[in-house]
Amino acid sequence: MADYHWPPTDKCSLIGRRISRLDGPWKSSGRIKYSYDVNRPNMLHGKMVFSPYAHAKVVSIDTSAAEKMPGVKAVEIITEPGKEVFWAGHEVVAVAAETEEQARDAARRIQVRYEKLPHLVSDVSPEKAGEHTKQLAEQTDGNPDQAFQQAEVISEGEYGVPVITHCCLEAHGQVAEWDGDNLTIYASTQNVSGIPGEIVRAKIADSADKVRVLTPVMGGGFGSKFGADTWGLACARLAKKAGRPVKMMLERDQELMAAGARPSMYARVKVGAKKDGTLMGWTSESWGTGGPDAQGGAPSIPYVVRIPDRRVRHTTVLTNIGPARAWRAPNHPQMCLITMSALDDLAAKLGMDPVEMLQKNIQMTGQLAKTYSAELEKAAELMDWKKKCHPRGDKTPGPIKKGLGVSIHTWGGAGHASNCNCTIQPDGSVSASLGSQDLGTGTRTVIGIITAETMGLPLEAVNVNIGDSKYPPDGASGGSTTVGGVSSSTRRAATAALNQLLEKVAPSLDAKPEELEAVEGKIRVKGNPGRAISWKQACAKLGTTPITGVGQRQRGNDDLISSGVGGAQMAEVSVDTETGLVHVDKMVAVQDCGLIIDLKTAESQVYGACIMGITYSLFEHKIMDEQTGRCLNADLEFYKLAGIGDFGEIVVHMMTGTGYDERGVIGLGEPPVISPGAAISNAVANAIGVRVPTLPLTPDKVLVALEKGAVA
Amino acid sequence: MAKLEHPKDSEPKSESPKSPGLGRRDFVKLVGGTGVAATAQVLAGHQLPAAATTVPEEVVGSGKVIGPGPVPMTLRINGQAKKLTVEPRVTLLDALRNHLDLTGAKKVCDRGTCGACTIIVNGKPTYSCSVLAIEVADRDGKPGAEIRTIEGLVPEGKLHPVSGSFVENDAQQCGFCTPGFVMSCTAYLETHRSPTIEEVKQALGGNLCRCGTYIGVRNAVVDAAMSMKGGRA
Numbered sequence: 001m002a003d004y005h006w007p008p009t010d011k012c013s014l015i016g017r018r019i020s021r022l023d024g025p026w027k028s029s030g031r032i033k034y035s036y037d038v039n040r041p042n043m044l045h046g047k048m049v050f051s052p053y054a055h056a057k058v059v060s061i062d063t064s065a066a067e068k069m070p071g072v073k074a075v076e077i078i079t080e081p082g083k084e085v086f087w088a089g090h091e092v093v094a095v096a097a098e099t100e101e102q103a104r105d106a107a108r109r110i111q112v113r114y115e116k117l118p119h120l121v122s123d124v125s126p127e128k129a130g131e132h133t134k135q136l137a138e139q140t141d142g143n144p145d146q147a148f149q150q151a152e153v154i155s156e157g158e159y160g161v162p163v164i165t166h167c168c169l170e171a172h173g174q175v176a177e178w179d180g181d182n183l184t185i186y187a188s189t190q191n192v193s194g195i196p197g198e199i200v201r202a203k204i205a206d207s208a209d210k211v212r213v214l215t216p217v218m219g220g221g222f223g224s225k226f227g228a229d230t231w232g233l234a235c236a237r238l239a240k241k242a243g244r245p246v247k248m249m250l251e252r253d254q255e256l257m258a259a260g261a262r263p264s265m266y267a268r269v270k271v272g273a274k275k276d277g278t279l280m281g282w283t284s285e286s287w288g289t290g291g292p293d294a295q296g297g298a299p300s301i302p303y304v305v306r307i308p309d310r311r312v313r314h315t316t317v318l319t320n321i322g323p324a325r326a327w328r329a330p331n332h333p334q335m336c337l338i339t340m341s342a343l344d345d346l347a348a349k350l351g352m353d354p355v356e357m358l359q360k361n362i363q364m365t366g367q368l369a370k371t372y373s374a375e376l377e378k379a380a381e382l383m384d385w386k387k388k389c390h391p392r393g394d395k396t397p398g399p400i401k402k403g404l405g406v407s408i409h410t411w412g413g414a415g416h417a418s419n420c421n422c423t424i425q426p427d428g429s430v431s432a433s434l435g436s437q438d439l440g441t442g443t444r445t446v447i448g449i450i451t452a453e454t455m456g457l458p459l460e461a462v463n464v465n466i467g468d469s470k471y472p473p474d475g476a477s478g479g480s481t482t483v484g485g486v487s488s489s490t491r492r493a494a495t496a497a498l499n500q501l502l503e504k505v506a507p508s509l510d511a512k513p514e515e516l517e518a519v520e521g522k523i524r525v526k527g528n529p530g531r532a533i534s535w536k537q538a539c540a541k542l543g544t545t546p547i548t549g550v551g552q553r554q555r556g557n558d559d560l561i562s563s564g565v566g567g568a569q570m571a572e573v574s575v576d577t578e579t580g581l582v583h584v585d586k587m588v589a590v591q592d593c594g595l596i597i598d599l600k601t602a603e604s605q606v607y608g609a610c611i612m613g614i615t616y617s618l619f620e621h622k623i624m625d626e627q628t629g630r631c632l633n634a635d636l637e638f639y640k641l642a643g644i645g646d647f648g649e650i651v652v653h654m655m656t657g658t659g660y661d662e663r664g665v666i667g668l669g670e671p672p673v674i675s676p677g678a679a680i681s682n683a684v685a686n687a688i689g690v691r692v693p694t695l696p697l698t699p700d701k702v703l704v705a706l707e708k709g710a711v712a
Numbered sequence: 713m714a715k716l717e718h719p720k721d722s723e724p725k726s727e728s729p730k731s732p733g734l735g736r737r738d739f740v741k742l743v744g745g746t747g748v749a750a751t752a753q754v755l756a757g758h759q760l761p762a763a764a765t766t767v768p769e770e771v772v773g774s775g776k777v778i779g780p781g782p783v784p785m786t787l788r789i790n791g792q793a794k795k796l797t798v799e800p801r802v803t804l805l806d807a808l809r810n811h812l813d814l815t816g817a818k819k820v821c822d823r824g825t826c827g828a829c830t831i832i833v834n835g836k837p838t839y840s841c842s843v844l845a846i847e848v849a850d851r852d853g854k855p856g857a858e859i860r861t862i863e864g865l866v867p868e869g870k871l872h873p874v875s876g877s878f879v880e881n882d883a884q885q886c887g888f889c890t891p892g893f894v895m896s897c898t899a900y901l902e903t904h905r906s907p908t909i910e911e912v913k914q915a916l917g918g919n920l921c922r923c924g925t926y927i928g929v930r931n932a933v934v935d936a937a938m939s940m941k942g943g944r945a
Contacts, residue, residue: 024879025871027887028894030816030862037815045810100810101799169820169828169888169922219818219888220922252821440886440923604882604928611924636821636920644926645913 001502001514002454004495006560006595009661013520014453016656018600021445022464023217023438034219035188036249038175044073044096046238046248047103048231049110050258051085051092054119054320054629055292058083058092062111066095069109071102074241076234084117086292087322088630089257094234096246119320121624123163123264123289132318133287137298142309147281151272155346160266160694161334161677163289163321164620165256167639170219172259173249174232176239181205183236184212187228188249190221191476192469193435198228204236213469215437223326224260226476253634261322261622263296264288265334266694269342271307277352277360279343282310288334289317291324299331303339304372304410304566305364321624322631326478328609329411329670333616333677337695340407340678345691348392354406354682355380355389365408368566372408375568375590375655379406382588382651383570393689399578402585403687405571407678413593413667414563415484416475418553422451422493424501425546428539430455432493433465436474436486441669442601443482447490449597454494456518457535472550480667484561485553487597487665491560493551500547505538562663567591569610569675573683577706580699582684584614585648587676592655594666599654606652606672613676615642618696778846785849788856789814790864800846805829807845808861816862816891820920827919830892830899832860837899837918862891865898874898877936883928889921897933901940909934 009016026032051058063075074096079085085092093110097103120132148154174187183205189195196211205211218225231248239246250259267286273279282302290296298314347354355376362369362376380386385404394401421433432451438444444464451462465471475485502513502523509516509532511525524532553561572586587610596602619640623632633639677695684702685691690709692701779800787794787807796811805822808814808831817840820828824842831840833848834857848857865872871879874897884890893916900907900915907915912933921929 020879021882021884023887024882024884025875027884027890028875028878029866029871030891030894031868032887033815034818034888036819037809039810039813039815099799100806101801167922169818169826169886169920171820217887220886222922249819252823440884600882604885604925607927608885608924611926612922615924635823636825637823641826641920641922642924642926643918643920644916644929647926650927 001499002495002518004492004560006491006664012453014449014459015597016599019445019449019459019598021442021601022448023444027217032217034170034217035174035186035215036170036219038186038247040175040177040245043175043245043247044098044242045100045103046094046096046235046246047107048091048248048254049093049107049112050254051090051114052088052630053085053114053116054088054121055117056085056114057117058085059113059115061093063093065111066106066109069097069102069106071098072106073097073244074238076237076241078230078234087257087320089254089322089634091230091258094231094238094248096238096242119629121319121321121629122626123317123319123321124266126287126315126317129317134294134316134318136294136314136316138313140311144281144283144309144311147309148272151280152275153346153350154270154272155342155349156270157342157345157691158266158268158693159338159341161264161337162694163264163622164262164327164616165622165639166222166224166260166325166327167256167641168220168222168224171250171252171255172225172229172231174235175245175247176236177245178239182210182212184214185232185236186214187232188218188225189213189215190225190437190439190478191227192437192467193473194476195228196469199236202233204233211469215467217467218437218439221439221477222328223330223478226478252636256634256639257322257631260325260327261291262327263290263324263331263334265299265331265338267301267338269338271342271346273346273350275350277347277350277357279305279307279361279364280309282307284312284338286312286338287315287317289319289321291322292318292320294318295324297331299335299338301335301339303335304408305339305343305358305361306366307364320629321622328612328673332409332411332670332674336407336409336674337677337681341681341691344405344682344685348685351391353389355385358406358408368410368564371566371592371655372568375566375592376408378653379568379570379588379590382590382653383572383586385570388572392686394687399576401575401577401687403573403575403683403685405679405682405684405686406568407675407682408566408568409671409674410564410566411480411667411671411674412563413480413484413565413670415488415553415558415561415665416481418474418485418489419472420486420489420493420551421472422490422497422549422551423546424497424539424542426539426542426544428536429463430457430461431463431465432490433471434474434486434489435469435471436466436482437477438466439477441482441605442598443477443486445601446483446597447486450487450490451494454491455498456520456522458521480669480671483597483667484665488553488558488560489551491551493549495549496551497547497549500549501538504541505533508541509533559664561665562594563666565592565594565666565671567671567675569679571676571679571683573680573687575684575687575702577688580702582618582697582702583648584680586651587614587679588651589672590653590655591668591672592660593668593671594663595661596654596656597665602654602668603652605668606654607650609672610650610676611642611647613673614647614680616695617677617680618642618698621696783846785846786856787845787849787859789859790861798845800844802845803841804843804845804848805840808840814861814863818888818891820888825920826889827896828889828892830895830919832895832899833857835899835902837896862895872898873939874901874936877932877939881928881932881935883925883932885923885925889919893919893921893929897936901933901937905941906937907933
């Protein structure tokens with residue numbers, strides 16, 4: 001019988017190789033239909049009215065004029081009169097019409113009266129926020145006061161990360177279509193299996209069995225697309241009222257205002273050390289906003305480097321900047337920026353190489369100390385750190401200053417609940433079916449690789465069925481939990497299916513099932529390649545009945561997967577001290593994630609995370625106007641994303657082999673996006689000699705920091 | 713890779729083709745020349761129909777009054793004449809996506825910033841969100857612009873060398889920006905046969921990706937150039 005455990009990597013023909021993603025040709029040919037692309041017969045277009053105010057009570061809604069507009073077929077109130085809206089861009093009413101233009105016209109004709117209420121769209125200081133604050137945490141470990149007395153050098157600083165948005169290129173939204181009591185939703189979602197239940201809880205359908213969610217591909221989520229959302233519910237209701245399918249996707253401004261705001265985080269930090277770099281004591285007063293309802297939680301700082309004697313306090317600021325939603329590695333980029341900046345400033349004060357300081361205190365990182373140490377060494381080699389590094393402040397003449405920065409990070413990445421059915425047909429075809437989704441991470445490809453590897457077949461011989469809530473239920477894709485979940489369930493399902501086949505085939509090979517193996521498109525007797533039959537011949541022995549193997553990610557400890565990874569990143573920047581412009585010349589990312597199924601898509605995750613990291617480090621900020629409470633850059637001209645020419649070289653190194661592979665599969669989506677902010681901020685400080693306290697490191701802030709530094 | 717020729721500086725993306733239709737420069741000239749009245753007429757299509765019904769839209773230059781309601785038009789797309797009836801204010805992007813089910817071009821920023829809607833109009837990479845369908849339609853018996861969308865690069869089931877290179881170099885993650893990149897890249901490589909990475913950075917500077925696939929894209933364009941020597945595949 002085949003064993004479900006992972007084969008040794010040197011025995012694998014597919015696992016761990018660089019394999020192109022299965023849906024690549026669908027995407028790059030423009031043929032695959034995203035939710036936004038679905039055009040159903042007789043379909044209407046939906047548009048929404050959203051609040052121009054950051055905080056207001058809806059007093060009245062008059063839709064009568066809109067209802068008489070050409071092409072209008074249905075109107076749905078989302079926020080009833082008497083209820084409040086909590087950010088500019090909050091959805092209030094939806095309307096469906098024959099064409100997109102008519103729907104937009106009608107939305108403009110809907111009269112909503114608001115009673116304006118006081119708003120707060122500034123999160124820069126809890127003192128200014130007055131009553132709009134809530135203390136979330138206060139904790140003391142060990143004896144920080146004594147630690148600071150024993151410390152020989154103390155560094156103090158203030159660091160922070162503002163609110164940014166998810167800015168998915170495929171806006172949030174869906175097409176909803178009814179057939180009697182049955183509802184099909186073509187949803188751009190990270191949670192195919194979870195949406196039907198939400199529709200039932202909203203009393204839109206009477207049974208989750210009657211709701212089908214289809215998401216073959218989706219155009220980016222990053223943590224902002226877990227729910228059906230109010231617009232999803234409204235879309236289904238509009239479709240019901242009109243008796244026709246409705247497509248309602250957010251327009252770009254609404255996407256940026258209403259579909260996700262990453263919580264901000266700022267901190268005043270004091271950290272001490274002995275002259276040899278041994279860290280001694282940490283205190284921090286931190287704050288940030290997680291929207292009007294205090295989401296986001298308190299940080300766990302110092303991050304990764306667990307200084308034992310610490311006192312931390314965190315206050316959340318209740319603001320009307322926008323709805324907090326999970327953003328790739330929730331809280332980690334913020335905690336990382338605060339911690340690694342503070343440690344870097346301390347190292348500068350000590351006149352110590354920051355890499356040496358991290359290595360000196362590596363035991364404080366806990367279980368992954370050896371991993372971090374090896375990764376820092378590897379990163380330093382790939383960056384040529386020792387040759388390029390210099391004390392804080394590039395002393396070379398001329399306006400362009402160069403600098404290096406380093407950061408380390410961690411993430412869990414344990415697999416979520418997952419179920420897979422793997423079916424072998426008498427004609428030899430094989431399929432793996434899961435109610436999962438591929439956000440662009442490579443989930444579909446990973447499932448295909450594991451199924452094919454298990455069956456000893458080429459990747460093309462396997463069909464992967466995901467993105468449909470009718471398949472066995474699977475977890476939402478968030479927190480880097482998908483690859484672990486689907487890898488375990490798929491491997492188990494494929495092994496179970498193969499074992500049924502081996503039992504059927506064994507008599508014809510005059511062998512016991514446990515003596516057989518599936519390799520190179522054949523079923524053969526182990527150690528006797530001559531006694532074999534082809535895959536097709538083997539499957540033909542099933543007669544007319546296909547077989548299905550069922551696999552489930554084991555609850556609790558699952559020996560195919562694991563959690564807890566470490567990564568180290570280094571950045572090299574050039575800063576123009578005349579203009580304040582920062583350019584990332586090179587980034588090095590060294591990352592472990594246990595057993596890698598597809599090296600190509602894994603590396604892409606890390607490249608992409610570095611670029612997303614460069615983007616939030618240099619450009620991203622949801623800029624709010626304090627007077628009107630509105631977002632000033634709800635578009636792609638002024639909410640800036642890095643372009644292809646906005647950075648230099650990126651070097652990715654995945655830690656694989658002994659010590660890594662045998663841990664099993666661990667998630668990778670989040671970890672590499674955590675460190676760029678800190679690494680780049682540290683590199684800028686190293687270049688120009690002073691800290692730019694908050695991201696993004698825009699020219700204005702660089703110039704201000706330089707001016708202050710010169711005065712000091 | 714060896715550099716066989718020094719490509720000309722990449723041309724900026726035209727927001728709308730020169731002819732036929734109304735380019736941005738022509739528009740500016742026109743507003744400058746004929747004053748506020750012309751502006752009001754051109755912009756009328758963007759106002760509410762109820763208000764616009766009393767102000768018929770004039771297609772500037774032709775003297776023929778059409779709109780603001782839907783008007784029949786013919787677009788030359790991927791070598792075929794496509795008839796459709798849309799309001800004059802409908803963008804080429806919306807005409808393709810909502811009326812012709814050509815959804816390879818994506819709607820992301822809808823105002824000429826991100827490049828996800830890039831198609832090729834008269835040989836030039838063009839933001840289809842920033843062109844009105846009527847601008848590039850047949851007019852006065854003359855054929856309209858030659859429009860190429862990603863669906864027209866190769867027959868269904870085949871993979872264009874640029875698309876193939878994007879797959880091979882994993883130059884896509886969620887893939888929503890990818891068709892725009894493929895079209896920008898295709899148009900660029902038709903006139904620049906051997907670009908360097910530095911030139912690619914310039915040429916594809918008008919397309920944005922959120923997942924961060926640029927490293928793959930840089931390599932994909934250079935690889936595609938190798939497999940496309942000789943221009944159009």
